[in-house]
Amino acid sequence: MSTSPMKAKGRRALRSLTLGSTAIALATVGLGSTPASAATGTVAYSCSIFSTKFDYNARVTMKGPAKPSVGDTVKITADFSALPGVSPVTVDSWKTTGKFTVSGAQKTSISATGPKKTGPIKPKGKIPIGKLTGKVKLKKAGKISLTTGTLKITAVAYGSSVTMPCTPKKNKPLPKLLKLTVKR
Known part of the structure; x- marks a missing residue:
């Protein structure tokens, strides 16, 4: 059975389009790139604003590289749930900084920052912390x-700046959120 040159050309174009779409889909889902390691847990914090203390049970997802090696400088990201609504006034903007702790084969502290975010957040509204x-x-x-x-x-x-410090509660063990194996 013979196929006209026009039909054959159309089929080739359709095959090329299908292959191209498949390649784009695979690239979008991240095949071919190194996946990250991730883990989620809850960290119990004791925070304060002015003289008022409050609890913040942060749901945190921490991510790092899947195959780290000695000598690599790696990025560690922690995505925090929103801070409870404790501000008595509207919050116009905020920025979060913090520390990550590394234990095991290497012990160190990592300074972490998040981007400046803008509101307004209504009085007693939850403040989205997001990624550090x-x-x-x-x-x-x-x-x-x-x-x-x-x-x-x-x-x-x-127009005034207020700092809300949060410290992990000492009576609650800190969850080891992310575990990595560093190769030589």
């Missing part, structure tokens, strides 16, 4: 565990 990112140079092979440490949320309301 830090970098660490891996110096030793072996297993390491990472978790979050102190946080500092600096909020601006009516």
Whole structure:
């Protein structure tokens, strides 16, 4: 059975389009790139604003590289749930900084920052914290565990800046949110 040149050309074009779409779909889902390691847990914080203390049970997802090696400088990201609504006034903008803790084969602290965010957030409204990112140079092979440490949320309301420090509660064990194996 013979096919006209026009039909054959149309089929080739359709095959090319299908192959191209498949390649785009595979690239979109990340096949061919190194996946990240991720873990989620809850960290119990004790925070304060002015003289008022409040609890913040942060749901945190921490991400790092899947196959880290000694000598790599790697990016660690922690995505935090929203801070409870404690501000008595409208919050116009805020920025969060913090520390991540590394234990195991290598022990260190990582400074982490998030982008400046803008509101307004109504009085007693939850403040979205979002992602904090830090970098660490891996110096030793072996297993390491990472978790979050102190946080500092600096909020601006009516042109004045207020700092809300948050510290992990001492009576609650810190979850080892992310575990990585550093190769030589």
